[in-house]
Amino acid sequence: MPKMKFLLVTDLDNTLVGDDEATQVFNQRLQSMRSQICLVYATGRSHASTCELIAQKQLLAPDSTIAGVGSEIYQDATLDLDWAEHLSQDWDKMAIASLAQQFPQLQPQSLKEQNPWKISYCLEPAAENSSIIQELQQKLTGSGLAAQIIFSSNRDVDILPQTSNKGNALTYLQKRLQIPSEATLVCGDSGNDISMFEQDVRGVIVANAMSELLAWHRECGTENHYLAGSACAGGIIEGMTYFWGF
Numbered sequence: 001m002p003k004m005k006f007l008l009v010t011d012l013d014n015t016l017v018g019d020d021e022a023t024q025v026f027n028q029r030l031q032s033m034r035s036q037i038c039l040v041y042a043t044g045r046s047h048a049s050t051c052e053l054i055a056q057k058q059l060l061a062p063d064s065t066i067a068g069v070g071s072e073i074y075q076d077a078t079l080d081l082d083w084a085e086h087l088s089q090d091w092d093k094m095a096i097a098s099l100a101q102q103f104p105q106l107q108p109q110s111l112k113e114q115n116p117w118k119i120s121y122c123l124e125p126a127a128e129n130s131s132i133i134q135e136l137q138q139k140l141t142g143s144g145l146a147a148q149i150i151f152s153s154n155r156d157v158d159i160l161p162q163t164s165n166k167g168n169a170l171t172y173l174q175k176r177l178q179i180p181s182e183a184t185l186v187c188g189d190s191g192n193d194i195s196m197f198e199q200d201v202r203g204v205i206v207a208n209a210m211s212e213l214l215a216w217h218r219e220c221g222t223e224n225h226y227l228a229g230s231a232c233a234g235g236i237i238e239g240m241t242y243f244w245g246f
């Protein structure tokens with residue numbers, strides 16, 4: 001792989017994807033400097049579902065994909081086994097799944113959204129959802145089970161190894177590529193993107209971001225985080241101009 005200067009890590013749904021016209025403008029912009037930029041998609045979707053979306057929305061082929069909220073990393077169709085081994089330490093999927101069964105509100109997502117390093121549920125949107133999540137986390141901790149819960153869009157509940165999530169996965173790639181903080185840009189719109197903004201990187205929050213990410217930005221945002229005026233891919237383009245000058 002030739003030495004790349006920039007690392008662009010973007011969420012897909014409601015970030016790169018959501019405004020088809022803006023997505024195509026982004027593609028053209030990126031194509032002209034494709035050899036300088038390592039392009040990574042970081043999504044809650046499974047790898048198979050990501051490939052379908054790439055075809056359907058005519059997205060550029062990425063250099064790597066962080067799938068299942070950071071639970072898997074792919075280079076083309078090949079699973080990154082070093083990352084998989086890293087996540088497997090101290091991860092007891094069966095015990096965690098059986099504990100989560102005590103919560104009738106948690107509806108398992110379809111089998112194709114599950115993988116060896118991710119257990120996914122849905123919650124009906126409701127005011128008490130965050131207290132359900134708190135109680136689940138307390139029970140996991142109380143049982144000595146190492147895991148983290150990622151709650152997005154007041155609906156999606158992903159349980160992952162403690163060492164997982166989109167942010168840790170992107171930092172793993174950033175270190176391997178030896179790309180510095182100021183040349184690394186992350187883009188997102190919802191709660192499962194927060195872990196990316198928490199890394200030592202630059203970040204753009206698209207204008208259509210969910211309330212949980214905007215609340216995080218109000219509380220924890222720094223000069224490394226840019227709140228875009230444009231929605232979806234238009235916001236990514238804005239962020240690239242703001243941080244990188246192009």
Ligand SMILES: [Mg+2]
Pocket residue numbers: 011012013014015188189190
């Ligand atoms: Mg999203």
